[in-house]
Amino acid sequence: MTAKPKLPRASQAAASPATPIWTRKDLLAIRDLSPEELTLVLDTAAAFKQVGAREIKKVPALRGKTLINFFVEPSTRTRTSFELAAFRLSADVVNISASTSSLSKGETLKDTARNLQALHADIIVLRHSSAGAPLFLSQRLASSVINAGDGAHEHPTQALLDVFTIRERLGRVAGLHVAIIGDILFSRVARSDIAALLKLGAKVTLVGPSTLVPREFEKMGVSVTHDIDSILGEVDVVNLLRIQHERQRKEYFPGLGEYTALFGLTKERAARLKPDALIMHPGPINRGVEIDSEIADSARSVILDQVTNGLAVRMAVLYLCGGCGSGNAAIR
Amino acid sequence: MIPPAAPQPPAPDAVLVLDAQAIDRALRRIAHEIVERNPDLSRICIVGVPSRGIEVSHRIASYIETFEQILPDIGVIDVAMHRDDLRIRPRLPRVAVSHLPPDIEDRTLILADDVLFSGRTCRAAMDSIASFGRPRRIQLAVLIDRGHRELPIRPDYVGKNLPTSPEQRVYVRFQSIDQVPDSVWMDKE
Numbered sequence: 001m002t003a004k005p006k007l008p009r010a011s012q013a014a015a016s017p018a019t020p021i022w023t024r025k026d027l028l029a030i031r032d033l034s035p036e037e038l039t040l041v042l043d044t045a046a047a048f049k050q051v052g053a054r055e056i057k058k059v060p061a062l063r064g065k066t067l068i069n070f071f072v073e074p075s076t077r078t079r080t081s082f083e084l085a086a087f088r089l090s091a092d093v094v095n096i097s098a099s100t101s102s103l104s105k106g107e108t109l110k111d112t113a114r115n116l117q118a119l120h121a122d123i124i125v126l127r128h129s130s131a132g133a134p135l136f137l138s139q140r141l142a143s144s145v146i147n148a149g150d151g152a153h154e155h156p157t158q159a160l161l162d163v164f165t166i167r168e169r170l171g172r173v174a175g176l177h178v179a180i181i182g183d184i185l186f187s188r189v190a191r192s193d194i195a196a197l198l199k200l201g202a203k204v205t206l207v208g209p210s211t212l213v214p215r216e217f218e219k220m221g222v223s224v225t226h227d228i229d230s231i232l233g234e235v236d237v238v239n240l241l242r243i244q245h246e247r248q249r250k251e252y253f254p255g256l257g258e259y260t261a262l263f264g265l266t267k268e269r270a271a272r273l274k275p276d277a278l279i280m281h282p283g284p285i286n287r288g289v290e291i292d293s294e295i296a297d298s299a300r301s302v303i304l305d306q307v308t309n310g311l312a313v314r315m316a317v318l319y320l321c322g323g324c325g326s327g328n329a330a331i332r
Numbered sequence: 333m334i335p336p337a338a339p340q341p342p343a344p345d346a347v348l349v350l351d352a353q354a355i356d357r358a359l360r361r362i363a364h365e366i367v368e369r370n371p372d373l374s375r376i377c378i379v380g381v382p383s384r385g386i387e388v389s390h391r392i393a394s395y396i397e398t399f400e401q402i403l404p405d406i407g408v409i410d411v412a413m414h415r416d417d418l419r420i421r422p423r424l425p426r427v428a429v430s431h432l433p434p435d436i437e438d439r440t441l442i443l444a445d446d447v448l449f450s451g452r453t454c455r456a457a458m459d460s461i462a463s464f465g466r467p468r469r470i471q472l473a474v475l476i477d478r479g480h481r482e483l484p485i486r487p488d489y490v491g492k493n494l495p496t497s498p499e500q501r502v503y504v505r506f507q508s509i510d511q512v513p514d515s516v517w518m519d520k521e
Contacts, residue, residue, distance in 0.1 A: 022424060040426075047410055047427040056463040059413040089413075316427075319413070323424045 022320045026138040026145040029154040030195040038199055041316050042164050048319070049312035051088055061319055062089035065122040071148070072098045072109075073129045077283060077307070078148050078157075082125045085314035091123070091322075113137045123322040126150070144321040152188050157317055158282055159192035161310040163200060165302055166237055168309065169278055174201030179231055181207040181263060182241035182290055184217060185252075189282050190241060194220055205231055208263055211252045228263050232272045239280040240265055240290045256289050263290070270295045278302050339513040342503040345520045349494060349502075352514035355475065358491030359388070362473050363395035365489050369471075370440055377405040378442045378473075381457055382412075382428040385445035387506045388475055392444060407432045409443070414456040414463075430460065436467045442488075446504040448474040451485035476516060478502050497521060 022040060030038070051059055067086040069079050079095065086093045096116075109128075116124055123144040126134045131153035138145040149155040167173050178197050184190040184206050194217075197204050204222040206213050218224055225231060232238075243259060253259050260266070265279065270292065273279075279291070279301045287293040296303060339348070350358065370376050373396065380389030389406050397403040409432065412425035433439065443457050454472060461467060473489035478496045496502060496518060503517040 044427050047429045048413070050429055051413070051463075054463045055465050059463065060416070060459070061413040061418060064419075319427065320424065323418050324421070 025321055026134070026147075027156055027317050027321055028134050028138060028145065028147045030156045030159050030192045030199070031154070033199070035199045035201075038160075038163070038196060041160055041313070041320065042167060044316035044320060045160070045164050045309070045312040046168075048088075048315035049309065051315070052308070052311065058088050058090060060090045061323060062086065062091035062122075065089075065091045065322055066120060067091045067093050067123040067125065067318070067322070068116050068119075068121040069093060069095045069125045069148075070113075070116065071096070071125075071127040072133075073127050073149070074098070075127050075149065078127065079125075081307075081310045082146075082148060082157075082314050082318075085311050085318055086123075088311070089315055089318055091318070094121075109133060109136070110140060113141055117141050117143050123318060146317060146321060149188055152186055152191070154192045154195075155188040156192050157310065157314055158189045159196040160317070161306055161313040162189075162193055162239065162280060162282070163196045164309045164313050165280065165306050166202075166278065169302060169305070170236060170276075173197065175203075176236040177203045177205065177234060178237040178239060179205045179207055179228075179235040180239045180241065181228060181265070183212045183243055184208055184241070185212045185214065186244060187241050193239060194222055198222070205235070207231065209253050209259070228269065229272075232269055233274065235277060236274065237278045237280060238265065238273065239282075240285075241282065242284065243286060243290055256286075260289055264288075265291045265295055267292050267295060270298070270300075273300075276300075280306060282306065339505070339515045342505060342512075342517055343501070343519065346501075346503060346517040347520055348515060349476075349518050350492060350516040352507075355491070355514050355516065358475060359391045360395050362489040362491060363392050363399060366392065366442060366471075366473070367396060367400055369488075370442075373400060373402045373404055375438065375468075376440045376442055377407050377433050377436070378444055379407040379409050379432065379457075379461070381409060381443060381445040381453060382426075384504055384506060384509060385443075387508055388446055388473070389444035392442075392473065405433055407441070409457050409460050411453055411456040411460055414460040415452070416456070417452060430464070432461070432464050436461070436465045438468055440469045440471060441467045442471045442473055444473045446474070447476045447478060447502050448472070448485075448487055448490075449478055449480055449502075451481045451483040454485050455483055475504065476502060492516075494518065 071079050083093050121143050125146045125148050127148040128150050131151035133150050134145050134147035147156055163173055180190050198221050206217055206222055206224045207228050210226050215224055281303045285296055378389045378393050380386035393404050393406045410428040410430045412427040471488040474487050475491040476494050477490045478494045480498050500519045505512050505515050507514055
């Protein structure tokens with residue numbers, strides 16, 4: 001808070017105007033971003049995180065802008081997080097879900113989106129079950145398009161909040177060893193996380209049954225193992241993905257009990273982690289399946305920090321993509 | 333004293349307005365004036381506006397320490413997220429993390445910046461401060477006042493009044509940020 005003695009001079013270098021600027025109107029995928037852009041989002045998020053601690057938790061940066069949360073696939077926590085982020089930036093928000101939109105009446109995605117633009121939406125946050133839907137819209141609309149999860153492709157803001165949380169807690173991302181455990185095959189979170197972690201210089205190991213973690217992933221530059229116990233002692237972060245048991249067909253693994261026995265973060269396994277290792281989970285958690293209930297509530301678990309940081313990261317993304325005037329050629 | 337190397341102009345047509353020595357003198361004088369007008373130096377906080385205002389705040393604070401043996405509190409206030417001209421600016425400003433003392437209610441905050449022009453940055457800084465709380469008073473210290481205010485804002489401490497035309501650019505350079513000797517320049521008319 002009060003800086004005494006002097007503030008580190010390095011903080012000025014970070015704010016130096018010589019650093020590259022953001023030129024994107026859309027955020028579609030982590031794999032599009034350079035390490036410098038990723039770092040800019042994280043630095044911007046750090047500044048916006050502080051807004052939540054102020055007496056007045058609202059800034060006028062997006063005053064007068066309209067954000068449409070267009071969730072063709074249901075989601076409560078991501079939608080709420082984007083909604084609150086937009087409120088804190090003083091934007092106006094409208095929520096549209098698949099059931100309330102005319103998609104259910106047979107309107108195409110493109111026509112629905114053109115209607116949203118005709119309503120002068122400045123930013124469209126899209127969650128869609130088809131990979132590439134945000135890209136499709138971004139190429140056809142002047143509005144900013146933010147990917148809030150598309151099929152099994154990417155969920156960029158989740159990866160940004162994950163690396164933000166790691167950087168905040170451990171001071172860096174480069175050189176850390178991160179294990180991502182669970183359903184990688186169906187997971188857009190895993191794909192975005194892998195891209196963000198590798199770009200920032202972390203080492204990534206994927207862990208899970210061979211049906212959900214095929215060796216094919218090694219082509220992305222990560223290690224794959226089917227034995228969780230072999231890596232527990234050497235990782236700095238374990239990121240547990242939710243077993244989407246409502247989605248999976250039965251043939252991918254025999255049962256939840258066996259999954260927990262082979263891959264769950266039980267008390268015994270947690271005890272073998274490094275003392276300062278972080279335990280992460282994008283939520284909602286299945287207590288007793290991928291993570292032991294007590295471990296989920298322990299001091300090393302940063303699951304609720306991830307929720308708070310998600311808000312800051314989404315504010316940063318909305319500011320960077322939607323902050324400028326539309327039709328501003330210098331930025332667009 | 334070793335004379336500093338002649339600084340290079342930041343633009344081909346720029347002329348030197350203040351050299352390192354003149355900047356020093358101006359900031360020392362501001363430090364003296366702050367001491368004069370604020371009898372209780374433990375209740376002030378000098379708040380820099382990123383990025384070069386931070387350097388101005390550090391320099392003023394260290395002069396006050398030299399004169400009075402009290403290092404005043406220093407802070408940083410982000411203005412980017414409080415600007416009213418985001419949609420017309422050619423580039424999006426970077427946001428910065430703010431640092432203010434927790435008890436701003438009974439303090440005098442002294443905003444420090446390099447150049448005062450339209451006054452819009454100052455207004456954004458005051459709005460930003462207001463979102464943290466309600467300081468006892470806010471004062472404004474600037475190295476250069478170049479005129480052309482668009483808001484009813486007046487500085488309390490001025491290093492140098494610099495008559496300019498609205499189109500002329502003013503450049504402030506600090507060794508610690510720009511890796512060139514401290515200097516202030518302006519475009520030839």
